[in-house]
Amino acid sequence: MLSNDFDYNTVLPELDVDDIQSVADINGQAPELCILLHHRFGCRIDLISLDRKGRPRTPEASERQAWLARLEQGGVDLETVQTTENAGTGRQYDVILARRHRLGSLLQQMEVLQEIACSAIAGNLTPHGFHRLLRQRHSFPRFQRELANLALDRGHPGLAKRVCAYILRQRDDRFFRRMQERL
Structure with a gap:
């Protein structure tokens, strides 16, 4: 996780992709990257919670609140954020953020x-x-x-x-x- 004093404004000009409309943050492990992408592109952000076997699960209230608080602290409009409890519905994302997956x-x-x-x-x-x-x-x-x-x-x-x-x-x-x- 990036530190709270990370200055995302130094990174924004370097994001040179055309357009990003949707981001999926798997298990809320990369809120800082969500903040970067939201500020650069104004994209929708979904929190997708998965268990250890990759099956959709309902996120715990505490982890959901911590993730939302970090996004709000970064200046993200919370109306563009949602928690997705049905991850397998075929929704497509431009960016999927995931860490700690046995790499x-x-x-x-x-x-x-x-x-x-x-x-x-x-x-x-x-x-x-x-x-x-x-x-x-x-x-x-x-x-x-x-x-x-x-x-x-x-x-x-x-x-x-x-x-x-x-x-x-x-x-x-x-x-x-x-x-x-x-x-």
Whole structure:
């Protein structure tokens, strides 16, 4: 969560999308971003509450009030805000804000993608640099597990076995040891 003294006015000019009419804040975890988007575009904001399995739930009164208070503190017109209790009704949103959804293991890969994006924006991304940065992912354990599972899913057990052997030569890994035993 951003601090209460965060100055959103410094960010508003950098939001360069065409138009945003609706924002969904999943479980009220990003009220500051809702404030930014509302001030920039005047969009509608919906609070969507989901349980741990992603099913719609009624938000607790205390969390709803805290979220609304933060929006009001940021200068959001509360008439454009609503709590959506039927999240699965097919309503479309221009922006969906969600955090803490088991993305921690992807952070290393996200850092590589961030380097690629920053280089592309700066205009100094070469084809060689792009491929070098993408190859950095190959050393990440999650990428390696996904590669082995993808080989199995696509009907290539020999390739999965080679991936396991390659990883086990580098380090002892329980996942690859078990997969190799199964193959």
